Amino acid sequence: MDALTYGEPSKAKKSVLRKIEEQAEELAYLQRKCRELGIPVLIVVEGLSAAGKGTIINQMIQPLDPRGFKVTCIASPSRDEQLRPFLWRFWRRTPSAERMAIFDRSWYRNLLDAQVNDSLGAKDLQKAYSDVRAFERQMRDGGTVIFKFFLEVSKKEQATRLAALQSNPVTAWRVSDAVLQRHAKYREYQEAVESMLQQTDLPDSPWLKVASKNTNQATLKVLSNLVSTLRKRVHEASREVSPDPRPGLSKLPAFSNAPHLSNADLTSQLSKDSYRELLEARQRKIQELHHEVYRLRIPVVLVYEGWDAAGKGGNIRRLTERMDPRGYEVIPVSAPNDLEKAHHYLWRFWTEFPKAGHVTIFDRSWYGRVLVERVEGFCTEAEWKQAYREINEMEENFRHFGTVMAKFWVHVDQEEQLRRFQAREQNPRKQWKLNEEDWRNREKWKPYEDAVNEMFLRTHAPKSPWTLIEGNCKRFARIKALDVVIAAIERGIADKSR
Amino acid sequence: MDALTYGEPSKAKKSVLRKIEEQAEELAYLQRKCRELGIPVLIVVEGLSAAGKGTIINQMIQPLDPRGFKVTCIASPSRDEQLRPFLWRFWRRTPSAERMAIFDRSWYRNLLDAQVNDSLGAKDLQKAYSDVRAFERQMRDGGTVIFKFFLEVSKKEQATRLAALQSNPVTAWRVSDAVLQRHAKYREYQEAVESMLQQTDLPDSPWLKVASKNTNQATLKVLSNLVSTLRKRVHEASREVSPDPRPGLSKLPAFSNAPHLSNADLTSQLSKDSYRELLEARQRKIQELHHEVYRLRIPVVLVYEGWDAAGKGGNIRRLTERMDPRGYEVIPVSAPNDLEKAHHYLWRFWTEFPKAGHVTIFDRSWYGRVLVERVEGFCTEAEWKQAYREINEMEENFRHFGTVMAKFWVHVDQEEQLRRFQAREQNPRKQWKLNEEDWRNREKWKPYEDAVNEMFLRTHAPKSPWTLIEGNCKRFARIKALDVVIAAIERGIADKSR
Structure with a gap:
């Protein structure tokens, strides 16, 4: 991801920066409206190593009122978390009606690793994806707006960025062996990503792919998506229109031999x-x-x-x-x-x-x-x-x-x-x-x-x-x-x- | 600790059991009163291995309304907890005005271990004790009633109980190597305990030593102490009398070269x-x-x-x-x-x-x-x-x-x-x-x-x-x-x- 620059920008760049500023201001306004209306917002930022997730998130939160959001960085589950169903730690962190919850990586992280390393059987992986779909649907049916951004980075670009991190003594430690191993398995990860995107690109929580090569363009794309979706949701909520008729009411499960x-x-x-x-x-x-x-x-x-x-x-x-x-x-x-x-x-x-x-x-x-x-x-x-x-x-x-x-x-x-x-x-x-x-x-x-x-x-x-x-x-x-x-x-x- | 028995008890035992029942009923009443009056209660149950902490706590909570208490078992700090000051995990669990917080082991656990294993320098240990004293005083000044019970068990009795646990296939795993090592160091622990009790037997959060040999006697002693102290506190609070004039207001710290x-x-x-x-x-x-x-x-x-x-x-x-x-x-x-x-x-x-x-x-x-x-x-x-x-x-x-x-x-x-x-x-x-x-x-x-x-x-x-x-x-x-x-x-x- 190219560095933010301070110097005098080109004309084209100036126009992008101006648009970013407009969208940022609009987003700050929409954040306050969502809070007033009690609309919880859940934002997932996924992507492989060095895709620039941190940079995008920092751009996203600059205009926001810190009272109204929380960034959570998802690493491997702790011992305590391993002793609960895998969605437990995400449920705990789902946003309240006054908050935006921003996830740097998410429930998808371990599923990607599991698929590449074959550490979960195919059947268990299917179960996990089905649990994830139910989770996102439930969130959405409960009124939460879900965003899922996937930051794309090419293998070549990833290599360049990792090398840059390594060459700086202050950041070299960030390029761990695990990161390099994942880099070596870029192709396998890419396949796992495609399968993941397909299985979880849901009508009410779709994925948005974002090319990360140009930071400003990526920022603009993310901000514009946030603004247009939230504007629609705020509009609906202000008119007290329910977002959509809720599906699935007719075919409820019923079990025989239940007590009476x-x-x-x-x-x-x-x-x-x-x-x-x-x-x-x-x-x-x-x-x-x-x-x-x-x-x-x-x-x-x-x-x-x-x-x-x-x-x-x-x-x-x-x-x-x-x-x-x-x-x-x-x-x-x-x-x-x-x-x-x-x-x-x-x-x-x-x-x-x-x-x-x-x-x-x-x-x-x-x-x-x-x-x-x-x-x-x-x-x-x-x-x-x-x-x-x-x-x-x-x-x-x-x-x-x-x-x-x-x-x-x-x-x-x-x-x-x-x-x-x-x-x-x-x-x-x-x-x-x-x-x-x-x-x-x-x-x-x-x-x-x-x-x-x-x-x-x-x-x-x-x-x-x-x-x-x-x-x-x-x-x-x-x-x-x-x-x-x-x-x-x-x-x-x-x-x-x- | 002798097992609870179901059979027909002796006359003396019957009298103790009747007293326990009376105290338990009174405790249930006082719990509801504390809740109404907004008095938080913090109960620490300390003691060496096999001192019967679990049994006493279970006796204590039987009469209580489960809405009003929470038992926390303190093990070694997790990775996440190690990354915070050592009192952090206890502060997080301090009771709200509607709750009793019951600790099975507490902030004293690691201090005892540290003293016996010499894993903390004498100076750091003193700092830790001073932090603990400040913590308890702050709790108390904030209106919390603190109980600290220390269950005593002799080395011989400890050996007997550990052997009983080991002989039962269902409980044998509870007697870990660490437990046996602590048993071997019984004398060193006893010394550390005495020093701990001395340094932290504070006017408003005193220790109560409880002999654990006879479960019913121990239960009665603990319940009676809870009842008499809480009764006093509820009485004061009902009359809106502040428990004591707060000390230390006169000699406030003041630092020179502070800004103005x-x-x-x-x-x-x-x-x-x-x-x-x-x-x-x-x-x-x-x-x-x-x-x-x-x-x-x-x-x-x-x-x-x-x-x-x-x-x-x-x-x-x-x-x-x-x-x-x-x-x-x-x-x-x-x-x-x-x-x-x-x-x-x-x-x-x-x-x-x-x-x-x-x-x-x-x-x-x-x-x-x-x-x-x-x-x-x-x-x-x-x-x-x-x-x-x-x-x-x-x-x-x-x-x-x-x-x-x-x-x-x-x-x-x-x-x-x-x-x-x-x-x-x-x-x-x-x-x-x-x-x-x-x-x-x-x-x-x-x-x-x-x-x-x-x-x-x-x-x-x-x-x-x-x-x-x-x-x-x-x-x-x-x-x-x-x-x-x-x-x-x-x-x-x-x-x-x-």
């Missing part, structure tokens, strides 16, 4: 004595499996949903009572806070994904989208309908990473719930557990039932199945949940050991 | 031609030094404070224009958001500390505490007076880590500010930069001047000095700031290379 609330046998019971004995054996087993899970680095995700006062808390407590607190975490989920609201609704769940070897227990979960948010009208019909697919994709992503999953609906009938509410009312130590919202929710029993049954139908998958827990008898419910967790972990251990 | 606003020569000027030439040379130099800083892993922290419209933004832009965006970040600081408000006021700055080798530029900073918050009355007089010491301690902490620091006050006089405000008003592209608050701040010029001069006096330290930048001529101001940054980095490189 009408199938619950709420007369199921367990005596105090049998309970005590079974509980002890189950807790010992869990303690043992917890060690195994840690040793084998298997992540475990457990989801507890259920009616108010169904006994989720007590059920979870029996599960964790003898577990090592260093290896599990209970995440109670309530209404999102401001920061969470400013992100994609799945963001806060992605960020809580356990390290491989750890257990995360969600006390309520992402299913809130298709339960409370649906019933109470906190999101639009299009949004909760679309959520089934997004949730299935997220859980599939977790399974690609070898995650053990179990999902519970702890069920009680209306009479039992009423008894428990009344008991809480009368116990001064438990009154705080009950509020007006609980009483209001009770009145919407039927719409909630419909939502629960549809959730079962649309999100019951072989490796992340729903279990309906009959909860009128708390003892029965606790043992049943423990049994399901034990079976799921044992299957996970068997899969891993194969 | 009256010394600024605002007639300083630089012609356009000289500016262009000097700018080019300085920017090239910065670009070069930025590479060196990265290579040598030196963290750089630059602070820009100044009047509204003094030109901080443009000044920062000239500094970063040719820097590699992967190695610097501009952090614009405005009023804290909800999450930030729920933490210690220094929390958000600690979390933004650059990785070693990176440059972080704060556009406004922690000095807001002694500037805007002081002048506008956003904090109490005791709070901003105490802040000088806390800020000096934080910066000293940064310096202990080898951080290069420079702090700028960009200065203009009232006439120049008025000219710039009026120019902004008349330029439709710049109107957004000006708001009513700017006009209001102008009216408090004198109290701000006093605050600035006192800030200079109290926080001008040899390795984090203030520089007064005369800003009526923007060109002059930019070159002067660049020169100071260059000199500071060159000194840092020389120090590091020695």
Whole structure:
């Protein structure tokens, strides 16, 4: 990339510089508008070594208000990141509604390396690309504008630039052996790039190839693309026009053999004595499996949903009572806070994904989208309908990473719930557990039932199945949940050991 | 630690179990009260291997609402954490006003290891202990209640427990070589522990030694301590009594040769031609030094404070224009958001500390505490007076880590500010930069001047000095700031290379 020059520029160059300045000023304006309108922006700058990514990014951010963007440089994943699904570290960094997230390299970096070095099987590579496509679609459906720039550099030009870096004692260390090896494999990388561009040039997140030979031209091209796309998006948002009708609402997945609330046998019971004995054996087993899970680095995700006062808390407590607190975490989920609201609704769940070897227990979960948010009208019909697919994709992503999953609906009938509410009312130590919202929710029993049954139908998958827990008898419910967790972990251990 | 038993307990044991239950219930109540009153709670559980830390923590959290606490297990610092001052990873995890943070091991872990293995010189160890004492005092002065439990285990008991772990195939892997080595050095560890307890048994964060032989007794002791201390604190907070008069307000540090606003020569000027030439040379130099800083892993922290419209933004832009965006970040600081408000006021700055080798530029900073918050009355007089010491301690902490620091006050006089405000008003592209608050701040010029001069006096330290930048001529101001940054980095490189 030719150096920025300070001297007196030629006439042609002057004209380009003037245009850059115009676009930069417009971009600064659009950044403020996006912020006002709550439009998150995600910019990916990809390219091989010495393609000039740093220079382009610095040109891009000069006009911007630093309050409104964050540049993230993507290197190889850290140890901590390797213990999560590969998209985890990108989900964590997705922009909030007030920010631009600028990525210097991205989720594509390791996929390119994997393809060239053949370090991932063809099948796993396909899975990864499919996860990437789902990720970008979800971002976009959540209102994020995505830009993907690919900076092109010829092998010859790359050689020249690397030589220039090497000849300067201050920058020579940047040309590592790994960089030279990648340079030697230029042709293989070029092929991997073409395949990557083809597989991920999506209607709502297309690639823009940018020749990097001339910095000013490249800058102008990038700025112009940012400006024209954002101008369109800001225009739409100002008129409160939804960007496009959302696709895919009709063909939702539905799984057979999913549970149904009408199938619950709420007369199921367990005596105090049998309970005590079974509980002890189950807790010992869990303690043992917890060690195994840690040793084998298997992540475990457990989801507890259920009616108010169904006994989720007590059920979870029996599960964790003898577990090592260093290896599990209970995440109670309530209404999102401001920061969470400013992100994609799945963001806060992605960020809580356990390290491989750890257990995360969600006390309520992402299913809130298709339960409370649906019933109470906190999101639009299009949004909760679309959520089934997004949730299935997220859980599939977790399974690609070898995650053990179990999902519970702890069920009680209306009479039992009423008894428990009344008991809480009368116990001064438990009154705080009950509020007006609980009483209001009770009145919407039927719409909630419909939502629960549809959730079962649309999100019951072989490796992340729903279990309906009959909860009128708390003892029965606790043992049943423990049994399901034990079976799921044992299957996970068997899969891993194969 | 003896196992929890399920069978029929003895009479004495029954009495202990009943007391544990009472304390647990009371703790659950106090947790909710602390949350309502906004009292952050920090609990440290320390102890040698197999002292039963996990068991005690699990007993402690069983009665708690999972919404209100977080257990963090402290292992050796990750690569990312090693690139920050050692307290960084603990600052990041300090509790918000709605949370209990429970640490399984803590900042004491590595200090113990360092003392036994002699991996830190005596002088550096003293520095570290002094940083720890300042950290705990700051937490406490910020309203956090700190508990520090040290679980004692005899060498014999440790041997028995390790043998039990080893004999079980499920837990044998937990007894690593490192654990056995520490066991062999039991006596050395015991000595290090005694010295640590002595040096950090502070009035407001005392250690409580807990014999771990009998789990129930240990649990009861820990729960009782939590309950009695929190009950006292909740009582005080409910009556809105400040816990204690804050000490140390009288003997504030003051540095000679600090700048003073009256010394600024605002007639300083630089012609356009000289500016262009000097700018080019300085920017090239910065670009070069930025590479060196990265290579040598030196963290750089630059602070820009100044009047509204003094030109901080443009000044920062000239500094970063040719820097590699992967190695610097501009952090614009405005009023804290909800999450930030729920933490210690220094929390958000600690979390933004650059990785070693990176440059972080704060556009406004922690000095807001002694500037805007002081002048506008956003904090109490005791709070901003105490802040000088806390800020000096934080910066000293940064310096202990080898951080290069420079702090700028960009200065203009009232006439120049008025000219710039009026120019902004008349330029439709710049109107957004000006708001009513700017006009209001102008009216408090004198109290701000006093605050600035006192800030200079109290926080001008040899390795984090203030520089007064005369800003009526923007060109002059930019070159002067660049020169100071260059000199500071060159000194840092020389120090590091020695």
